[in-house]
Amino acid sequence: MGNELFLQTMRDPLGVPFYPIVFQGLSVMTFALHIIFVNLVVGGTIVAIWGHFSQHEWMRKLSRSLARITTINISIAIVLGVAPLLFVQVVYDPLWYSSNVISAWWTMVFLAVLIIGALSMYVFYLRRKGGQQRAGLFGLITICCLLVAATIIHALSMQALHPELWQGWIFGGTDMDTSGWGLHAIEIGRLFHFLAPALVNTGIFLMLYAWYFEKRDDVDMMELQLVANLGRKLAFYAALVTALVGLWWLLFLPESLSFMTDPTIHSGILLSLILIAVLYRAGRAPSQYALLCGLFSFLTVFIMTISRESLRMAYLKPFSYSIYDYPQTTDWGSTILFLATFLAGVGVVVYLVRIAFNAGRGEYAA
Amino acid sequence: MYPIFEIPVVGGPILMAAIATFHILPSHLATGAFWMTYFIERKAIQEDRPELLEFLKKFSLSILIFCFVTGSLTGVGIWFAATVISPRAISGLIHTYVWGWATEWVFFVIEIVAIYVYYYTFGKIAPKLHLRIGFIYAVAAWLSMVIITGILGFMMTPGKWLATGGFFDGFFNPTYWPQLCFRTAMMFAIAGTYAAVIAGAMKNGGRDTIRKISGRWGLGGLAAAGLFAFWYYHSLPTNAMENLQSIAYVEIMYKLAIVIAVVMAIYFFLLAIGQGRFVNVWVGSLMMVVLLAGVVGGESTREFVRRPYLIPGYMYSNQIIGHDFDARSISSEVERFNSKGLLASHPLVPTDLKAITEENYLKTGEILVKVECLACHTLEAGGRNSLADILDGIDAESAYYLLEDLERTYMPPFAGAGPERRAAANYLAVVAGGETGTADWVVAGE
Numbered sequence: 001m002g003n004e005l006f007l008q009t010m011r012d013p014l015g016v017p018f019y020p021i022v023f024q025g026l027s028v029m030t031f032a033l034h035i036i037f038v039n040l041v042v043g044g045t046i047v048a049i050w051g052h053f054s055q056h057e058w059m060r061k062l063s064r065s066l067a068r069i070t071t072i073n074i075s076i077a078i079v080l081g082v083a084p085l086l087f088v089q090v091v092y093d094p095l096w097y098s099s100n101v102i103s104a105w106w107t108m109v110f111l112a113v114l115i116i117g118a119l120s121m122y123v124f125y126l127r128r129k130g131g132q133q134r135a136g137l138f139g140l141i142t143i144c145c146l147l148v149a150a151t152i153i154h155a156l157s158m159q160a161l162h163p164e165l166w167q168g169w170i171f172g173g174t175d176m177d178t179s180g181w182g183l184h185a186i187e188i189g190r191l192f193h194f195l196a197p198a199l200v201n202t203g204i205f206l207m208l209y210a211w212y213f214e215k216r217d218d219v220d221m222m223e224l225q226l227v228a229n230l231g232r233k234l235a236f237y238a239a240l241v242t243a244l245v246g247l248w249w250l251l252f253l254p255e256s257l258s259f260m261t262d263p264t265i266h267s268g269i270l271l272s273l274i275l276i277a278v279l280y281r282a283g284r285a286p287s288q289y290a291l292l293c294g295l296f297s298f299l300t301v302f303i304m305t306i307s308r309e310s311l312r313m314a315y316l317k318p319f320s321y322s323i324y325d326y327p328q329t330t331d332w333g334s335t336i337l338f339l340a341t342f343l344a345g346v347g348v349v350v351y352l353v354r355i356a357f358n359a360g361r362g363e364y365a366a
Numbered sequence: 367m368y369p370i371f372e373i374p375v376v377g378g379p380i381l382m383a384a385i386a387t388f389h390i391l392p393s394h395l396a397t398g399a400f401w402m403t404y405f406i407e408r409k410a411i412q413e414d415r416p417e418l419l420e421f422l423k424k425f426s427l428s429i430l431i432f433c434f435v436t437g438s439l440t441g442v443g444i445w446f447a448a449t450v451i452s453p454r455a456i457s458g459l460i461h462t463y464v465w466g467w468a469t470e471w472v473f474f475v476i477e478i479v480a481i482y483v484y485y486y487t488f489g490k491i492a493p494k495l496h497l498r499i500g501f502i503y504a505v506a507a508w509l510s511m512v513i514i515t516g517i518l519g520f521m522m523t524p525g526k527w528l529a530t531g532g533f534f535d536g537f538f539n540p541t542y543w544p545q546l547c548f549r550t551a552m553m554f555a556i557a558g559t560y561a562a563v564i565a566g567a568m569k570n571g572g573r574d575t576i577r578k579i580s581g582r583w584g585l586g587g588l589a590a591a592g593l594f595a596f597w598y599y600h601s602l603p604t605n606a607m608e609n610l611q612s613i614a615y616v617e618i619m620y621k622l623a624i625v626i627a628v629v630m631a632i633y634f635f636l637l638a639i640g641q642g643r644f645v646n647v648w649v650g651s652l653m654m655v656v657l658l659a660g661v662v663g664g665e666s667t668r669e670f671v672r673r674p675y676l677i678p679g680y681m682y683s684n685q686i687i688g689h690d691f692d693a694r695s696i697s698s699e700v701e702r703f704n705s706k707g708l709l710a711s712h713p714l715v716p717t718d719l720k721a722i723t724e725e726n727y728l729k730t731g732e733i734l735v736k737v738e739c740l741a742c743h744t745l746e747a748g749g750r751n752s753l754a755d756i757l758d759g760i761d762a763e764s765a766y767y768l769l770e771d772l773e774r775t776y777m778p779p780f781a782g783a784g785p786e787r788r789a790a791a792n793y794l795a796v797v798a799g800g801e802t803g804t805a806d807w808v809v810a811g812e
Contacts, residue, residue, distance in 0.1 A: 006713040010367070012454075013687070013696045014461040017533070023464070072482055075434045079478050082442065083471055089457065090464050097368050097453035098714070104371040104450035108381075111443045118435045170369050171716050176733060178372035180450065329694065334465035334533040338472075345472035348502060349479050355499070356483045359490045 007163055007321045010094035015327035018335045020091050024309065024323060027087035032305040034084055035194070036201060036298065037077035042146050043202025044070040045121065047234070049139040052128075058223045065209075067125035067139070074118045091323040095160035095316075102169055103156055104180030110152040117145025150195060151186065158185035161315040189249030196245055197301070199238035200275075204297050206231025207282070207290035214287060215361055228286035235293065236279040243272055257314040264307035271300040367685070367712045368453045370736050375749040378451040378740065379669075385443045387662050391654070392437025394661070395560055396477065397511045398553030399429050400504035402561055402583060406576070407500055411493045417572035419488070425564050426485050434478055452741065454685040455676035462527075462536060463517050473510035477503055511553070515546045522672055523603055528679045531693035544598035551590035552661070555630070558584030559657050562637060563650035577645065581637025588631055605678075606671045608775060613670050619663040626660035673742075673776045682778035684741040703781035708734060722785040724805040731793030731808070734786055742777070745797050754797050762803035765791035785809055 016023065044066045051063025088096050100107055124138040159166075162185055169184050170177050210228035213219050246269075253259050275296040282289030313322070373381060403422055410418035448456045460467065480503035487496055516537035520527065527536030558580040565576035602610070610616045633653055636642055645653075674683050682688045687699040703711060709730060710720045722730050735745070739753060747754040757765065769787050773779035780787060788808045795802045806812060 009713050012457045012461045014458055014531075014694055016461060017464060026468075075438070075478055075482070078434075078438050078442070079471075079474055082438075082474065083468070085442070085445075086460065086464065086467055086471065089460050093453075093457050093460075097449060097457060100446070100449050101369040101371050101453055107446040107450055108443070111439055111446060115436060115439045118439070119431075122431055122435070166369070167714060167716055170714060171719070176370075176729070176736070178370045178736060180371045180373075329531070331465070331533050334463075338465040338468045341469045341472045345476055348476050348506075352476075352479045352483045352499065352502070355491060355495065356487060359487045362490060 005320060007094045007316070007319045010098075011326065012093055013327075015329045016090055017329060017331035019328065019330075020323040020326045023087045023090045027084045027091075028305050028309050030080060030083035030087070031308075032302045034077060034080040035305065036301055037073050037080055038150075039198040039201040039301075040073045040205055041070055041077050041198075042143075042150070042195065043198035043200075044073060044205070045139060045143050045146060046199065047202055047206070048124070049136065049143060052136050052139055058226050061223070062206075062227055064125070064128055067121065067128065071118075071121050071125050074121060078114070078118075091326055092160065092312075094321075095163065096156075098163070098166055099156050099159035101180070102159060102166065102177075102182045102184070103152075106152050106181070106183050107156070110149050110156075113145040113148045113152075117142045117149065120145070147195075151191065152183070154191045154194065155183050155186050158187055158190070161185075161312060163316075163319055187249075189245065189252060192245045193242065193249050196238055196242040200235045200242055201297055201301075203231040203233070203235025203238060204279075204290065204293045206234070207286050208294055210287040211290040212361070224287070228290070232279065232282050232286035232289075235297075236276070236283075239272070239276045239279055243276065246272075253311075256318075257311065259311055259314055262307060262310055262314070264303060264310045268300065268303045268307050271296065271303055275300050367714065367737070369714060370740065371450045372736060372740055373744075375744055375746050377742075377744045377750045379742070380750065382444065382447045382451060383666060383669075385440055385447050386665065389437065389440040389444055390661050390665065391556075391658055392433040393441060394553060394556045395429060396433035396437055397507040398557035399425070399560060400481075400500055400507060401554065402557045402579070404497065404500045404504050406579065407497050409575075411497065415572065415575075418575065421564065421568060421572055421576055423485075423488055424567070425561065426481065428564065430481055430485055434481065438474075438478075452676055452683075452685050455681060458677055458681055459517065459521070462531075462533065463520070465533070466513055466517055466537065470510045470513040473506045473513070476506040477510065480506060508550070508553075511549060512546060515549055516542055518668075519545050521677060522668055523606065524678055524680070528691070529693060531691070540603060541598060541601050544594055544601050548591055548594035548598050551587050551594055554587030555584050555591060555634075556587075556657065556661075558582075558587060558634065558637075559630075559650070559654050562642070562645055563647060563654060566645050566647040566650040574640065574642075577637050577642040578640055581634045581639070581642060584634035585631065585638055588627060588634060592627060602671070605775075609671050609673060610667070612775065616667050616670060619667050622663055623660050626656055630657055630660075674774075674778045684738050684778060686738070686778065686781055688778060700779060700781040703786075704783060707783040707786055708737065708781060709786065712737075722789050722809055724809055727789050727792065727805055727808040728796070730786070731789035731791075731796075734782060734790040735793050735797070738778075738780060738782075738790070753794065754799070757794055757798035757800070759800045760795060760798045761801035762788070762792045762795040762807070765794040765798075765800075769794075784811065 048063045048066040048070060051059040051061075051066065054060060054063070120138040120141040124135050124142060127135040127138070159169075165184065169182050207228050210224040210231070214221070214224055250260065250265070259265060275293070278289065278293055278296055282293055316322070371378065403425065406418055407422055409415070410422070445456070480499055484496070484499045484503060487499070516539070519539045519541045520536040523540045524536050525539035526532070527539070529535075561576055561580040561583075565573050565580065568576070630653070637645065672678055675681060675688070676683055676685065679689060680687065680691055686703070687696060690697050699711075707720075709715050709722070715733065719726050719730055719733065735753075739745075743751045743753045743756070745753055749755075757768075760768070766788055769780040769791055780790065782790065785808060788803065788811065792803045792808050
């Protein structure tokens, strides 16, 4: 593009109100939480559909349960997605905005399919609760919508990582492209590496589900064991697939990024190997290993999210774009407002979740 | 500066308006409804009336689905639409108010956890505890309104922020308090209207009680909102008032608002005195639509008032920074573009389009017009506020003089160096189907 520093001139002249690394940290943390719930939504929908079409009564029951939980997880995934969306715009504004404008209509499609997908999940859940069994179609609609949404948001993120191509996308044709219909950068390996863990985390979720309900005396232990076993198997094989896809994608990353030598990706790989080992071991008594598996999966996702950020920084190095030198006008007042609210908010959420946790142990999910 | 997104014929602002209109119902419901829920649940516990709890269950499920799927996604939708239509304005808001939004997000998280816990623990935990969860939700939802009102008000009247650039100087802006009071009052009116809809769907007892409560809440909220609207109106700065008086649309909206207020007041009154038997789901929904029409009118007036700015006193509607902002050492881009050229300053314009030549003058003219005018005009004949229609048949030279003196109370000046103005004028002539200039004229002025 001639001028390698053009990204810096696109930064917002108002600057950022606090240390950029804090926004980066918040963005990584909230993204990790967001993607875990996205995993649960995608995986939960898949298993719910599978259970719906299954011959086994326990699978059908599980399907109903999962459909209900998925409606909740969708809302949580949405609200958790808002935070990284906000923070990315603080420090990576030139990238995110350019990518969005180029694909303007796709951002609208993204939201439309999410609304359709979420509402049809509600139909899938409420109809079968009322006894109607012919609701499978709605589950299928949901999963299609989710996959379209995943592909779009993936492309938006990838486009943001290739500033050197923007000019060609916009001015490459005979006319300037202002249509908002461009969708230019899809990297199948990376997209798959985001989708495959859906089954890992959903599998572990099923193990946790069994662990949670085991404590109640009105439950069918046989059934819970079936659920836990299914979850363990699902998580184990999906984890293997995820790891292989990850390696394959890694091998095809441009060498110039020198990502293979990145310490965060090494930690991520190490953790995922431990997770696979724990999942293997969990074959003996799946529900007893549920918490441990959950812990390692969370850590793996968290470290992988850090290495996703590290990869982004590598992509942007040739443009001399570093968020750490973003002009800053510190505003303590509003920073404290947020931090105080955040801490209080965590307290309130913990309080509420504890109530729900205890109440739920008193009743089997219908 | 960013790439451009063009919506032919209808124009970008309509997309924003469409999503925003859709978002109004769920967002107001999400904030208002639970105060009423809290009140009714307390009554149900005190007077031991389980049928009221039945109502609450239905009521909260409908809010849960409607507000936390459609509502939150259309909320994100407004954000995305604003992003693709005016990325620099959203950027400016975010770089000023990121902690405000992040704070609002915390309340949003609390709301969502609270409402699910509330719904799924009906009848499973001690009634007092359940009541408290509803209260937590109501407070969190209202606090999120306390925050967002500051940012909405800022977009209209940035107040002292223009001098200091400080977060709270813009947050507690001249219209903050009247707006917060007005919105709070409206929140109760909307909650009342919605409760009447749900009551209309009920069969058993409890229905009449709910109707009376919704009538009373609606009437109280509406009356208070009327008073606060008066205060709000009188807190508007003079330039906003001038804008209001010069736009016919506002006049219509004003009259409409009064008619709607009267109709709603009668409706609430009938409900409150127990004459609400005619209110089934359909009548209730119709009244909801009537009320929302008023809200839409009010919100869209807010958009008109800020013209020609996105952030008054700082950034024009076409995302060009129009004035020096000394508190942050930012200088006006209009002046810079006038001396150095807009194309030369645009980071994404390729090298061969930075200077105007005989080869590129059509293409560059198009870029200039699209960058500077699409925020408020379309180019197609018959389109919304269409330049083809406004300029019908204009020749390039006249268009050039027009651009020289474009600034109006509702429109920013044209920014660009000499040949850029001629290139833009030439393209306008193309759009308007008038006599175009020669390449020589565009490049060299003769």
